[in-house]
Amino acid sequence: MDQPETIAAVATPVGTGGIGVVRVSGPAALTIAQRVFIHPGGQSCTALQSHRVYYGFVVDGAGERVDEALLCYMRQPRSYTCEDVIEVSCHGGMFTTQRVLEAVLAQGARIAEPGEFTKRAFLHGRLDLTQAEAVIDVINARTLASHRAAVQQLDGALSRYLRTLRETLLQVSMYLEAGIDFPEEDLELVPTSTLVEQLETVAEQCRQALATFARGRVMRDGLATAIIGRPNVGKSSLLNALLGRDRAIVSPHPGTTRDTIEDALDIDGILVRIIDTAGLRVSTDAIEQEGVRRAREAMARAELLLVVFDGSTALTADDHLVLAETAGKPCVLVRNKGDLPAAWTQGDLARPDIPCLEVSALAGTGFEALECTLRQQAVGQVSLGQDAVLLTQERHRRSLDLAWRDVQAAAQGLRQGTPLEFVAFDVTDALQHIADILGESCAGEVLERIFSRFCIGK
Ligand SMILES: Nc1nc2c(ncn2[C@@H]2O[C@H](COP(=O)(O)OP(=O)(O)O)[C@@H](O)[C@H]2O)c(=O)[nH]1
Ligand SMILES: [Mg+2]
Incomplete structure (x- = not known):
């Protein structure tokens, strides 16, 4: 195989900062370090020890000092990529980091693609694919829940769980193969009922993990919530009150909100992506009609609707239109303007099965109760980090679901006396789906899609 190329990138964000880090990985990393880095006295650094930090200067090809810096050399395989890595911590700032990078590139490295460092860590087996995916999630996490879920996955919680399932399946598979190869021996090494039991246990474990997906996905991506209601009930006021700042324009004139306005709310560690919409009503105004169309679009995309009513005036035909349009979707009903005398009771909404909360956006x-209900709707009663394993990504869910079906089919086949060859096929397929999640047999384009979501330098 060809020597891998040596790659380099600025690993810290673009812009000014206290420190900027230029990272280099590959077989030429050490030679590059020796050419671009000098000790304070000007001597070149011929004898760098691994995992030690050196103080000195970065020089360009002409010998000009580019910056004062710290350098760390990490000899393979004890590095992020399992290759020789050097990291130069120089002064932050577009120009400095760029010049240090150029000095490194001039010595034979090439610019890294997004996610290429992590991809190399994956290809060298330091991380499996679920862990590599967790690296992006750790970087992108915006709330405590998403961060915890990502750290847990990076730590290998999902991988360990999958490997345990696989261990059992491999054992079952071994006994099945023995039964296929030596049928006449009638060797009941393990009774069929035990194999069925083992498969059923694995199926149950798959089912339990799959059941965490609804929650895990919300922990990772947040809950898309749309505020819906007729004009003037206080939707925009509600958004502002939830956010604690004046995000949307509030006015006594119905039809003020024309476009959808989206913002994010962190409720006790859970991300709620909240969308304020134009009031639903029949209108002849072209712009308002477009606003209403967008409101309906947001409603269709949302996973939860906050359906708002004005508690201080009698329910109108538009309110009933809103009730009809939101029926059957996950809803929380909000009776706003609780600071004013009530003009109707909750029973008038005729939706006894849905939580209805009284608030005053003005006062x-x-x-507190509304946020509590929102969080409850998002993730149920669990506290963060309670699950032993949490599925957060559609890719994992899809493959585990396929594995689950195969395991169930295998168990049923065994119970019904299906020829062992067919049972073994199902088990092999299940093993394949598990291997897919771990990235052991992924096609190049799958990997490309995953790693292209990374930032440069990671
Ligand atoms: N008294 C009272 N007025 C409110 C409350 N919430 C909103 N309003 C008023 O109702 C009017 C419409 O509010 P707005 O948020 O623009 O409603 P939207 O059209 O549903 O977005 C404004 O004059 C607000 O000040 C509330 O809780 N109490
Ligand atoms: Mg509004």
């Missing part, structure tokens, strides 16, 4: 009352 700021009722929000």
Whole structure:
């Protein structure tokens, strides 16, 4: 195989900062370090020891000092990529990091693609694919829940769980193969009922993990929530009160909100992506009609609707239109303007099965209960980090679901006396789906799709 190329990138964000890090990985990393880095006295650094930090200067090809810096050399395989790695911590700032990078490139490295460092860590077996995916999630996490879920996955919680399933399946598979190869021996090494039991246990474990996906996905990506209601009930006021700042324009004129406005709310570690919409009503105004169309679009995309009513005026035909349009979707009903005398009771909404909360967006009352209900709708009663294993990504869910079906089919086949060859096929397929999640047999384009979501330098 060809020597891999040596790659380099600025690993810290673009812009000014206290420190900027230029990272280099590959067989030429050490030679490059020796050419671009000098000790304070000007001597070149011929004898760098691994995992030690050196103080000195970065020089360009002409010998000009580019910056004062710290250098760390990490000899393979004890590095992020399992290759020789050098990291230069120089002064932050577009120009400095760029010049240091250029000095490194001039010595034979090439610019790294997004995610290429992590891809190399994966290809060298330091991380499996679920862990590599977790690296992006750790970087992108915006709330405690998403961060915890990502750190847990990076730590290998999902991988360990999958490997345990695989261990059992491999054992079953071994006994099945023995039964296929030596049928006449009638060797009941293990009774069929035990194999069925083992398969059923694996199926149950798959089912339990799959059941965490709804929650895991919300922990990772947040819950898309749309505020819906007729004009003037206080939707924009509610958004502002939830966010604690004046994000949307509030006015006594119905039809003020024309476009959808999206923002994010962190409720006790859970990300709620909240969308304020134009009031639903029949209108002849072209712009308002477009606003209403967008409101309906947001409603269709949302996973939860906050359906808002004005508690201080009698319910109108538009309110009933809103009730009809939101029926059957996950909803929380909000009776706003609780600071004013009530003009109707909750029973008038005729939706006894759905939580209905009274708030005043103006006075700021009722929000604790509302946030509590929102969080409850998002992830249920669990506290963060309670699950032993948490599925957060559609890719994992899809493959595990396929594995689950195969394992169930295998168990049923064994119970019904299906020829062992067919049972073994199902087990092999299940093993394949598990291997897919771990990235052991992924096609190049799958890997490309995953790693292209990374930032440069990671
Ligand atoms: N008294 C009272 N007025 C409110 C409350 N929430 C909103 N309003 C008023 O109702 C009007 C419409 O509010 P807005 O948020 O623009 O409603 P939207 O059309 O549903 O977005 C404004 O004059 C607000 O000040 C509330 O809780 N109490
Ligand atoms: Mg509004």
